[in-house]
Amino acid sequence: MVGKKMIWLGVAILFSTLWVWGTAHAVSEIRIGQIGPTTGWATMFGTEGLNGVKLALAERDYKFKGIPIKLFTEDTKADVEVMRTKLDSFKTRDKVHFIIGPSLGHEGMAAVDWGARNPDVPILIGYSAPEDITMRKATPSVIRPGWTGPQVIFHFGKFCAKDLGYKKVIIVGQDYSYPWDQAAGFTRGFLENGGEKVERIWHPVDAVDFSSIMAKLTGMKKEYDAVLCNSGGAQVVAFFKQWYQFGLDKIYPQILGQANVPIVPMLTELADMALNVYSSLHYYDGNPSEANMKFRESYLKAYGKYPSVIAVQGYDAMRVAFKAMEAIDGKVDDPKAFITAVRQVKMRENESPRGPFYFDKFGNPIQNIYIKKVVKKDGKLMNIAVKTYKDVSQFGPYAAMPEKYMAQPATSREYPPGNKDDYFREIEKYFGKDYMAELKKNNGWKE
Amino acid sequence: MSLILLMSILNGLTLAALLFITASGLTLSFSLMRVVNLTHGAFYLAGGFVGLSVLKATESWIIAGLAGGLCMAALALFEERFLLRWARGNDLIETLVSLSIAIIIGDLILVIWGGYPKTIAIPQALGGAIKIPIINLPYPLYRIFMLGLAIVIIGGLWLFLKKTNFGITIRAGVDNFQMVSALGINVRRLFTSVFGLSGFLAGMAGVIGGTFMMLGIGEDWRILTLTLIVIIVGGMGSLGGTIVGALITGLIYSFATAFIPEFSLFVLFLPVAIILSIRPQGLFGKEV
Numbered sequence: 001m002v003g004k005k006m007i008w009l010g011v012a013i014l015f016s017t018l019w020v021w022g023t024a025h026a027v028s029e030i031r032i033g034q035i036g037p038t039t040g041w042a043t044m045f046g047t048e049g050l051n052g053v054k055l056a057l058a059e060r061d062y063k064f065k066g067i068p069i070k071l072f073t074e075d076t077k078a079d080v081e082v083m084r085t086k087l088d089s090f091k092t093r094d095k096v097h098f099i100i101g102p103s104l105g106h107e108g109m110a111a112v113d114w115g116a117r118n119p120d121v122p123i124l125i126g127y128s129a130p131e132d133i134t135m136r137k138a139t140p141s142v143i144r145p146g147w148t149g150p151q152v153i154f155h156f157g158k159f160c161a162k163d164l165g166y167k168k169v170i171i172v173g174q175d176y177s178y179p180w181d182q183a184a185g186f187t188r189g190f191l192e193n194g195g196e197k198v199e200r201i202w203h204p205v206d207a208v209d210f211s212s213i214m215a216k217l218t219g220m221k222k223e224y225d226a227v228l229c230n231s232g233g234a235q236v237v238a239f240f241k242q243w244y245q246f247g248l249d250k251i252y253p254q255i256l257g258q259a260n261v262p263i264v265p266m267l268t269e270l271a272d273m274a275l276n277v278y279s280s281l282h283y284y285d286g287n288p289s290e291a292n293m294k295f296r297e298s299y300l301k302a303y304g305k306y307p308s309v310i311a312v313q314g315y316d317a318m319r320v321a322f323k324a325m326e327a328i329d330g331k332v333d334d335p336k337a338f339i340t341a342v343r344q345v346k347m348r349e350n351e352s353p354r355g356p357f358y359f360d361k362f363g364n365p366i367q368n369i370y371i372k373k374v375v376k377k378d379g380k381l382m383n384i385a386v387k388t389y390k391d392v393s394q395f396g397p398y399a400a401m402p403e404k405y406m407a408q409p410a411t412s413r414e415y416p417p418g419n420k421d422d423y424f425r426e427i428e429k430y431f432g433k434d435y436m437a438e439l440k441k442n443n444g445w446k447e
Numbered sequence: 448m449s450l451i452l453l454m455s456i457l458n459g460l461t462l463a464a465l466l467f468i469t470a471s472g473l474t475l476s477f478s479l480m481r482v483v484n485l486t487h488g489a490f491y492l493a494g495g496f497v498g499l500s501v502l503k504a505t506e507s508w509i510i511a512g513l514a515g516g517l518c519m520a521a522l523a524l525f526e527e528r529f530l531l532r533w534a535r536g537n538d539l540i541e542t543l544v545s546l547s548i549a550i551i552i553g554d555l556i557l558v559i560w561g562g563y564p565k566t567i568a569i570p571q572a573l574g575g576a577i578k579i580p581i582i583n584l585p586y587p588l589y590r591i592f593m594l595g596l597a598i599v600i601i602g603g604l605w606l607f608l609k610k611t612n613f614g615i616t617i618r619a620g621v622d623n624f625q626m627v628s629a630l631g632i633n634v635r636r637l638f639t640s641v642f643g644l645s646g647f648l649a650g651m652a653g654v655i656g657g658t659f660m661m662l663g664i665g666e667d668w669r670i671l672t673l674t675l676i677v678i679i680v681g682g683m684g685s686l687g688g689t690i691v692g693a694l695i696t697g698l699i700y701s702f703a704t705a706f707i708p709e710f711s712l713f714v715l716f717l718p719v720a721i722i723l724s725i726r727p728q729g730l731f732g733k734e735v
Contacts, residue, residue, distance in 0.1 A: 237565070
């Protein structure tokens with residue numbers, strides 16, 4: 001009898017030691033999934049993000065404290081349905097510990113839905129910028145070490161009204177949600193700081209010829225001070241080209257750009273046409289900081305060209321993950337602990353090419369926003385910062401009242417209104433009389 | 448007349464010029480072979496990119512335009528001789544073959560020239576604006592040049608089709624294909640060369656359009672759509688119809704972008720829907 005009991009006891013001891021041994025040690029291999037569009041029209045958004053992740057991994061030799069890291073990569077083909085399948089196979093086939101990506105707006109929105117249904121697989125969103133990923137649809141397991149569209153452009157509106165002294169601005173852009181967000185953020189900063197009117201012209205996403213818009217802009221000069229180009233990619237090239245062909249550079253001061261108009265790859269193509277363009281973003285390529293210099297040089301060495309903000313996003317996401325792993329000693333097999341650790345990560349001045357940042361309670365960074373200007377240095381075009389706004393949240397000047405901000409209708413081609421009177425009526429409706437009084441007292445936002 | 452009206456007319460005319468140059472090749476190959484060549488947009492884009500590289504190497508815009516055209520002509524000859532010929536007479540397969548080649552070319556462009564949008568610099572002699580007499584309006588010289596080039600191509604194609612032996616054979620082939628082959632004319636060679644000519648026009652249009660606007664991934668399908676609108680409105684297989692179709696499309700596009708930019712695509716497709724329901728063969732097309 002005693003012998004039988006002893007055997008049971010022995011088995012119990014053996015199992016419990018195995019159990020303890022199993023959890024006390026970190027995982028034997030860290031498995032990361034990276035996803036983004038690496039073929040098709042959006043290739044540049046996917047590959048740059050992936051390159052950034054790889055660069056951060058190569059810096060540590062694909063190891064974390066001796067534990068090997070395995071990177072799984074998948075292509076979304078810029079198609080949400082494809083992406084969902086790939087996310088599922090990351091979870092069930094590759095059994096990844098967390099996912100980095102995707103890059104595009106609609107992909108991000110679908111990824112956050114997937115994340116809500118799969119809370120045990122943390123996702124670090126890449127370049128996707130829709131507000132609702134970390135606002136109305138925010139879910140604990142989805143964290144975005146990136147940006148939202150309006151976040152980076154709120155203060156550009158202010159800068160145009162206060163520093164450049166414009167009163168009326170025309171925004172010409174592609175007719176879909178990202179440019180709507182850009183126009184909305186700009187309108188808020190512009191009108192609340194002394195601007196009078198924002199006129200928005202929307203053209204189809206696939207517009208080929210801008211000549212008629214140029215003709216229209218020529219006629220509008222009587223009333224308006226400046227034009228903001230609110231398109232992306234190939235449309236920007238065509239817009240700038242026809243801007244100069246029709247001689248609008250002689251009528252208007254210089255083009256203003258939405259956040260990613262003068263990013264690095266565009267500068268090569270636009271060449272001198274891009275000179276003196278103002279825009280704003282949470283990263284600028286001419287940043288003389290040590291972290292940015294090192295990042296740019298090692299990226300150039302690895303991939304043969306200078307990185308843009310898209311690559312910064314992938315690089316930063318991976319570095320945030322490393323910091324979180326340090327906090328939990330590499331135990332990425334506990335998703336809850338990993339998520340908590342990621343949300344607590346604080347990147348210091350020299351830890352990211354973009355400067356310091358940390359996360360708000362919705363999982364979006366509070367970070368510096370730079371007002372950029374394109375200049376020529378040693379024969380090369382680059383963005384320099386003419387002004388820095390520190391610690392800007394995704395709610396911009398409304399950081400103290402996120403619920404009120406989220407209660408507003410979603411941005412659209414006409415919302416918020418571009419006319420001063422209508423705009424302030426809306427603002428009062430959602431943010432109250434006190435906010436209006438404060439705006440009046442400070443003559444705009446506080447510094 | 449107000450400034451914007453005048454500008455919109457000029458813009459419409461010059462856009463129509465580019466659309467005509469692109470669509471003329473497609474309409475030519477369609478009228479003879481009755482195959483809707485979906486590779487046409489890819490020829491346009493690839494021709495533009497080839498032109499871009501050649502321009503960098505030779506710094507001559509004219510050579511770039513010819514090179515873009517000739518490379519695409521070679522590609523078109525290859526496509527016709529080795530792929531389409533096998534499927535001759537089977538519309539569905541022919542269209543699918545042309546579609547697959549379009550996708551392959553699109554991906555090759557991505558591999559060779561990368562995913563970033565590019566543009567061809569306007570040649571120095573054609574840069575800047577000129578004042579148009581009478582109305583005293585400054586207008587980009589390059590767009591005027593494009594209009595002139597389109598007129599030259601219209602004239603050239605007209606002379607070619609009406610006056611040369613080869614052109615007459617093509618027209619005869621369009622009208623009565625069996626009769627022509629019965630007369631002992633090598634119809635296969637005829638098909639291949641017309642297809643090559645169509646590729647040449649598309650490739651050259653790519654260089655012209657890339658200089659005028661931009662080259663980017665997805666531009667092949669954008670241009671193909673516009674080209675199809677032009678030949679559907681004008682009537683498939685009719686040179687005169689293509690001119691009218693290009694003018695209608697160009698003018699609608701420019702007026703719509705000037706006055707109701709949000710709806711410009713809708714306004715563009717409206718005449719297509721109307722014409723297809725009232726006159727399915729297009730304004731100038733012959734009933735099949």
